[in-house]
Amino acid sequence: MKLLVWLSLFAAMPAPAQTSVGWPGYGGxxxxxxxxxxxxxxTQNVERLAPVWIRQLGGGGNETTPLVSDGLMYLxxxxxTAWALDARTGQVLWSYRKTAPxxxxxxxxxxxxxxxxxxxxxxxxxxxxxxxxxxxxxGGVLWETKMADYKKGYSATAAPxxxxxxxxxxxxxxxxxxxxxxxxxxxxxxxxxxxxxxVAAEGDPGASTWGGDSWKRGGGSTWIxxxxxxxxxxxxxxxxxPGPDMNxxxxxxxxxxxxxxxxxxxDTGKLKWHYQFTPHDVHDWDAISDPxxxxxxxxxxxxxxxIQANRNGFFYALDRTNGTFLHARAYTKVTWADSIGPxxxxxxxxxxxxxEEGTRTCPGLGGGHNWQPQAYxxxxxxxxxxxxxxxxxxxxxxxxxIDGQWYQxxxxxxxxxxxxxxxxxxxxxxxxxxxxxxxxxxxxxxxxTAGGLVFGADGQGYLIAFDARSGKVLWKFQTGxxxxxxxxxxxxxxxxxxxxxxxxxxxxxxxxx
Amino acid sequence: xxxxxxPLIALAPLxxxxxxYAGDPxxxxxxxxxxxxxxxxxxxxxxxxxxxPDLTRGxxxxxxxxxxxxQTIRRGVPGTEMPDFSEINEEVTWxxxxxxxxxxxxxxxPKTGDASHGEKLFWSKGxxxxxxxxxxxxxxxPDLTRxxxxxxxxxxxxxxxQPDADISPGYETIEVVTRDGKRxxxxxxxxxxxxxxxxxxxGKFYSLxxxxxxxxxxxxxxxxxxDYGKRFSGTEIDDLLAFLMTLKGTGVTQ
Numbered sequence: 052m053k054l055l056v057w058l059s060l061f062a063a064m065p066a067p068a069q070t071s072v073g074w075p076g077y078g079g080x081x082x083x084x085x086x087x088x089x090x091x092x093x094t095q096n097v098e099r100l101a102p103v104w105i106r107q108l109g110g111g112g113n114e115t116t117p118l119v120s121d122g123l124m125y126l127x128x129x130x131x132t133a134w135a136l137d138a139r140t141g142q143v144l145w146s147y148r149k150t151a152p153x154x155x156x157x158x159x160x161x162x163x164x165x166x167x168x169x170x171x172x173x174x175x176x177x178x179x180x181x182x183x184x185x186x187x188x189x190g191g192v193l194w195e196t197k198m199a200d201y202k203k204g205y206s207a208t209a210a211p212x213x214x215x216x217x218x219x220x221x222x223x224x225x226x227x228x229x230x231x232x233x234x235x236x237x238x239x240x241x242x243x244x245x246x247x248x249x250v251a252a253e254g255d256p257g258a259s260t261w262g263g264d265s266w267k268r269g270g271g272s273t274w275i276x277x278x279x280x281x282x283x284x285x286x287x288x289x290x291x292x293p294g295p296d297m298n299x300x301x302x303x304x305x306x307x308x309x310x311x312x313x314x315x316x317x318d319t320g321k322l323k324w325h326y327q328f329t330p331h332d333v334h335d336w337d338a339i340s341d342p343x344x345x346x347x348x349x350x351x352x353x354x355x356x357x358i359q360a361n362r363n364g365f366f367y368a369l370d371r372t373n374g375t376f377l378h379a380r381a382y383t384k385v386t387w388a389d390s391i392g393p394x395x396x397x398x399x400x401x402x403x404x405x406x407e408e409g410t411r412t413c414p415g416l417g418g419g420h421n422w423q424p425q426a427y428x429x430x431x432x433x434x435x436x437x438x439x440x441x442x443x444x445x446x447x448x449x450x451x452x453i454d455g456q457w458y459q460x461x462x463x464x465x466x467x468x469x470x471x472x473x474x475x476x477x478x479x480x481x482x483x484x485x486x487x488x489x490x491x492x493x494x495x496x497x498x499x500t501a502g503g504l505v506f507g508a509d510g511q512g513y514l515i516a517f518d519a520r521s522g523k524v525l526w527k528f529q530t531g532x533x534x535x536x537x538x539x540x541x542x543x544x545x546x547x548x549x550x551x552x553x554x555x556x557x558x559x560x561x562x563x564x
Numbered sequence: 565x566x567x568x569x570x571p572l573i574a575l576a577p578l579x580x581x582x583x584x585y586a587g588d589p590x591x592x593x594x595x596x597x598x599x600x601x602x603x604x605x606x607x608x609x610x611x612x613x614x615x616x617p618d619l620t621r622g623x624x625x626x627x628x629x630x631x632x633x634x635q636t637i638r639r640g641v642p643g644t645e646m647p648d649f650s651e652i653n654e655e656v657t658w659x660x661x662x663x664x665x666x667x668x669x670x671x672x673x674p675k676t677g678d679a680s681h682g683e684k685l686f687w688s689k690g691x692x693x694x695x696x697x698x699x700x701x702x703x704x705x706p707d708l709t710r711x712x713x714x715x716x717x718x719x720x721x722x723x724x725x726q727p728d729a730d731i732s733p734g735y736e737t738i739e740v741v742t743r744d745g746k747r748x749x750x751x752x753x754x755x756x757x758x759x760x761x762x763x764x765x766x767g768k769f770y771s772l773x774x775x776x777x778x779x780x781x782x783x784x785x786x787x788x789x790x791d792y793g794k795r796f797s798g799t800e801i802d803d804l805l806a807f808l809m810t811l812k813g814t815g816v817t818q
């Protein structure tokens with residue numbers, strides 16, 4: 052009898068503690084917030100956070116964002132590798148590997164930034180420009196589609212974006228005279244549904260922004276994942292530098308749609324609007340950083356915004372319904388522009404053209420904020436990202452284009468010692484709320500949680516938890532290798548985890564039981 | 565372009581003894597462009613050396629054959645500051661070799677100094693107190709056992725008379741003020757956002773947390789005295805340089 056009472060009591064208890072909350076896509080939600088609703092780990096207890104498992108994956112360093120669903124973690128590694136792990140223990144359930152061809156033309160190593168997932172299907176790019184669908188249960192290959200030819204300088208590194216029944220993917224290779232694009236593929240078959248070219252060709256709107264036939268080598272790669280607004284049915288994607296990077300003389304004009312944000316109709320692949328952050332870029336300031344979609348109240352009015360800490364040193368807010376420029380503000384040292392005018396165009400400062408003898412400009416080639424994923428917390432209303440404080444000498448030269456060969460037309464130099472910071476910006480105004488100084492920049496991304504926390508990693512391998520409101524460091528852990536990936540959070544059976552790739556390892560943290 | 569990343573994956577090296585692009589001016593020009601991106605930060609925009617060796621001398625630390633240059637670029641030189649550049653593809657690596665060959669001017673550095681007198685000065689006037697040569701010397705400053713191969717003549721000269729001009733990575737100066745107002749200065753052994761490890765001039769090792777001291781900073785200057793340009797006569801500096809240029813790390817396996 053007693054037993055029956057106890058059983059009925061337990062049966063009557065709600066079981067929210069046993070639920071599992073995942074990490075569904077590259078940016079967390081489709082708006083790219085990188086925000087977890089989980090709050091079991093919070094400002095009051097984060098000091099007790101500790102590693103619970105480490106999985107050594109081999110190969111090179113990881114830039115991946117793992118996905119988590121129903122207690123399983125799906126992650127990609129460098130050089131065409133991927134795994135499914137038990138998210139609770141790190142046990143490997145299956146692995147995937149495909150040998151990359153030789154003769155790749157890569158600017159920055161055989162990196163990969165993660166999966167997209169629709170139902171039981173996982174999607175990733177391979178470095179040689181292929182899009183691959185895997186069975187989430189087994190890791191078996193369902194289909195492979197060639198997006199572009201690696202022999203011409205294309206490569207692929209970004210996590211795809213899941214939009215309805217489509218897999219949307221970008222491409223890399225703007226240092227090799229390629230022409231960037233955003234593609235959509237049928238998730239079931241791998242058939243290409245549309246392609247949006249990021250460089251306007253002869254006859255296209257925007258073609259007049261390219262002198263002569265320079266558009267043919269125009270660059271505009273799309274090497275970081277975009278975001279999606281289902282209400283507007285628009286896909287937002289940032290585009291990379293024009294080619295060649297540092298010699299703009301051979302491509303007179305604004306060079307649309309490079310260094311821009313493009314809003315693409317998800318059903319047709321047609322351009323809805325564009326906004327160019329850096330017209331006629333000569334400093335390699337890709338606008339590829341994840342476009343974060345946030346609904347803000349600006350001047351008393353609700354606005355559907357797109358916010359981004361751009362590589363050119365300015366934070367921007369745009370109206371994402373139509374691309375209207377709202378405001379911009381420098382978050383790091385900037386010498387190339389005085390400000391961004393009310394018309395959304397930079398007010399240029401003289402003396403920043405790359406030259407044969409070298410021209411000093413701030414920020415440097417890596418920019419104020421590069422690809423490192425930003426996080427937006429609806430709890431604090433702040434955007435978090437790592438910033439670099441650096442200046443470089445930009446050199447220019449003339450260079451003949453050879454199909455598939457490196458086409459940067461010079462380089463950068465200088466011997467200055469840059470520093471870095473984790474920055475919290477109020478996107479309603481662009482004002483910096485807090486700024487945690489670092490001895491160098493970092494390649495790691497950010498995570499915000501409902502526990503009032505923001506996680507990031509510094510350039511020396513520390514994973515750090517900050518109070519999201521004040522920027523105070525509440526916890527840190529030396530991961531033992533370079534961190535070039537963003538943290539994520541998920542729960543399994545009610546226990547919250549924080550996970551991040553460090554070097555070739557994946558480390559999961561939790562509060563002690 | 566994404567952030568410059570050091571290579572993560574080694575590709576299978578192509579083992580050819582000769583550069584298939586030897587003497588090809590287009591290959592050398594392509595190599596020059598790539599050199600400016602990857603190599604110039606250490607070897608100088610004209611390949612005349614700096615922190616990295618002068619590559620215009622026509623003789624190289626890791627071997628003088630095309631294949632040696634190729635492998636040095638692809639694999640790096642373990643134990644030195646030369647990383648591997650395996651992400652540069654085979655063809656472009658050969659273009660780099662072609663450029664380096666084209667840049668060689670086959671000029672010997674000035675031989676005005678007396679190396680044996682320079683050696684005496686090195687051990688008697690303080691250099692050896694901080695710098696190691698072979699099995700002798702101190703550990704506070706960079707090891708100079710291979711300085712004749714690793715550094716250019718001009719760079720070594722600059723390092724003697726202007727030690728702050730360019731600091732070897734890892735030899736920056738750490739300055740700490742403790743809570744009780746004591747000032748500690750030393751050579752960096754480690755430095756991050758939370759702590760510093762350093763050795764003071766007496767050789768004592770410290771490991772301190774930023775949160776436990778009043779201030780902690782790294783300065784891009786050397787603890788080496790800045791007045792050697794005055795302490796030594798011009799002839800003595802020539803002699804010292806002649807000695808340093810003889811140091812080729814004999815006995816070090818390549």
